[in-house]
Amino acid sequence: MTRTAPDSRWQRVRPARGLEAVLDRRFGLAGSVLVGLAVGAGAIALKAALNTLADGETGYILLAAAVVVAAWLGGLPGGLTATLFALILNSAIFLPSLGAVEAAIRVEQVREIVFLLAGSGIAILVGSRRAARDRLVDALDEVASLATDVEARDARLEVMLAASGTGFWEWDIRTGGLVWSEAIFRQHGLEPGQEAPDLATYLATIHPDDLAAHQAATTAARNGTGTFSLDFRCLWPDGSIHWTHGAGRVFFDEDGQAARMIGTGQDITERRRVEEERDRLLAEERRAGEFREAFIDVISHELRTPITTILGLTQILARPGRSDDREARMALLEDVRAESERLHRLVEDLLVLSRVERGAFVVEMEPLEPRRLIERVVAQETGELPSLAISVAIEPALPIVAGEGTYVEQILRNLLGNAAKYTPDGTRIVVDARREGEHVAIRVLDDGPGIPQTSIERIFELFYRDPDSARTVSGSGIGLFVCASLAEAMGGRMWGRRRPEGGSEFGFTMRSLEPDPLDAVGEPVASEL
Template sequence: MSVVPDPRRPEPSAVRVADQRARLQEVAAALAQTVDPRAIAALIVDAACDGLETPRGWVTVVTPDGQQAEILHATGYTPPVLGTWGRVPLGADLPMTAAIRTGQPIYFASAADRLRTRPARAERGGPAAGLEASAVVPISIEGRVIGALGVSFGTARELDADERWFLGALASQVAQALERARLFAALREQDERLRFALEASGTGTWEWNIPEDRLTWSSEVSVLYARSPDEVPAGLSEYLQQIHPDDRERVAGAIRASVEGGAPYDIEFRILRPDGALQWNHGVGKVFLDPEGRPQRMLGTTRDVTDRKLAEAERDRFLEAERETARLRDAFIGVVSHELRTPITTIYGGTRVLARRWRDLEPDARDQILTDVVEEADRLYRLAEDLLVLTRVERGTLDVGDEPVHLGRLIERVVASERGRWPDVRFDVRVPPDLPSLQGEDTYLEQVLRNLLGNAAKYGGSGSTVTIDASATPADVELRVSDQGPGIEEGEAELLFDLFYRSPTLAATHAGGGIGLFVCRQLVRAMGGRIRAERRSDGGARFIVALPRYADDDIG
């Protein structure tokens, strides 16, 4: 800030001008070393008091709300004076507030001069009350008044033009210094907020000097990569080694596209942590060019998004499970409808015929209808058993006991029943009499055996032989059911146990819903056992069930 010299006064001497300029240069150098507003105000007050040879000076600033003026630093005034005038409303009738409101300097050569211009404030004229001369100049930055600089004298004194210019120059210096301090504080607060946000979100920042291939990382990156600060990658190739091999080329390609073509760098990838764990990161970056348009540096952020990726994977699994459930439900309805239709139709039709024409039918015809009704009722009963197991599996309520089961006796009972169902099939039982008991549940194991024997008889056909044999190992009792059917296609051994699976080569010639073997596997697993299928070398298929031996075997 400059003050126009009074043309009636002679020009200041060269010595005085040199002294003022030297003093201003010293102040400028000192101000460059600090961004503390109170330290800045102290430097300016000291310079004003020294240059104008007075022990009293002050700097006041407008408070952030724009409603008051607050003394930032003062020297030469008593505590009661500072206590009274340390903070006053901007509307107060005081020289310092008037200078702030009007943006114009105010000078008083003496107390009498002040009394003539401001009689209402003669007794309470602010910090200069009780003194003689005083001067107040506004502190302005870009046309906006942010405070005032003032000095007071114990004797009457009128500042000449060069003294006023000097005081105005100091006001200009303090304005620039306080504005710099404000900007620095705002920048520091912004940086602190940004750093807090980065830390709170687990985000690290990085810079890549492209010509020198030098990477600089923030401390958060060390945490992200679970490495000490001196272990983080120093260059691009070293950094790429931290990335999962399956993602490495994709990340390298994204970086090349950003550097060579300016494409946005925004990518999610996996990294390998020192402990071997996989971590998902999200990287975002931008390439900056030098004045010649060459890639100079790349700035970016990295954030751990493992939790989100795991949540997304879990969500995808849930949605896939929901889709699979819907698919199975639709398939279940279709299969059950088909499987129920034949036995219900046979039973319904047969019983109606018997009820209406019993006396008219020949005995052989009646017997055949009754046989068909009984067979389809048995088929319906078995289907209901399988559906009950499916329901319990879906609800997680498939509970089994750990009672001892004598496999030989169970086989005898089930085979006797199946011989009645399949009179044209031979059942060859080869079970040693000393076979130990197994641990399971008699009802469930019977259901498994009926399914396996029924399938073997159905696919082997009339005149075939179904072989049932068993043996024991130190840990298990093994049951094997072999048939003389078409066998198992390559790669089908595991698929056979999937729900609703039907072999393409058999589906057209043999009825079925693809439920029985799935039920067998669920029941065997529930009893702590294993079931598998294999193709026999001489044709046909073999199903092997292994169940744990009963620990306290007391059944001979």
């Protein structure tokens, strides 16, 4: 059988079967008639040559054989043509040779009638067999052609699947048996050529967090949708995690019951990685945009306020006659100092924030005495907040801790300043410090309204401020974020919560450099500065 390349399915050449195929293809009915005439004439010529060697019946057997040949080569038209033409020639050639012998003529006429009937029957029989044979050959040709087309499609499909990292699978729902292509084995970190795992083993390779979704999708396909499509993670034997996109279709039996599912699997690990990286970059870009907007807002409001105040106070001080009123001048200078201190602390927070955002934040760890740091900061803040009573409760023999003193003081000042904003005048703020295992916990407790329940999860987010308090209390939304960043950079943690008895608690931990003592620790000693 001759065929063109598999992808040229419309350019087919019918397979050659011999002389009869050539005649049919080139001449059709005319060719069949010519075959009949030629075979009939040849048979009569051969009969004439053999007539002296054999009796009349033998000659007619030769003519019958010629009809068989003509019918096979030319089909029914060829067989009938050979029968009629041979009969005509036989009458024209052999009847005159009998002379006037009536008995011989009648016998020959009977032979001709018998030959006509027999030849026609032979032509019909052989022609029908020839037609049946042609139909069978055509059917076989079509089957072979279809098989070749299927093989070509399969080959192209395999190339496309391999190029896209896609494999195919089949699941016998009744028995649970699985059939995997080589690509599916590779998508599960397995070598091809082995038996596909059973259903339970396969399900064990699906990531636990995706198993429920996988089972729900297959159940929905079996019970109604008829199709399955899901992205899920697979656990490889080496412990690595890979993403797969599975898609399939359910085939139902005559009773409408799900019988099997056939589908594809594609390794999308790289695609998911790219998507996650894209999402990360978009999130970073969005966060950077939000940061810029919030930062500009802080600069335009929180920095402008103290700068404007300082500028106004210095202009007042520069007016003629102010230099003689020493008491008024000192009050104005104190206001300038307070606003300058406020500006200084905001700039310190902004510097820390900038380093954290750039990933350039470095802490120089050193041994610190937490008691001394706490007492120094409380003493400074007491002068800044005369309307509040700040007390300390420090555990005796508090151990040395690891940290950077400047940053510890910055945390404490921010927490005390934050507490002062929300604590009514005349109430207390307590700084509590005690050992907790391998850490020292420092807490700032106030009697204010407490942290709103809706804001507890977000209070350490950059630029976040509770919507209700933001309308009545000024602030930048930077301080608590800076405190948490500093505490974590020094190896500790930070928290904020509502106190059961009212007010808020903000605290952080620092790593102790001394082993936990075995003897009992005394009660904290309270003092008011």
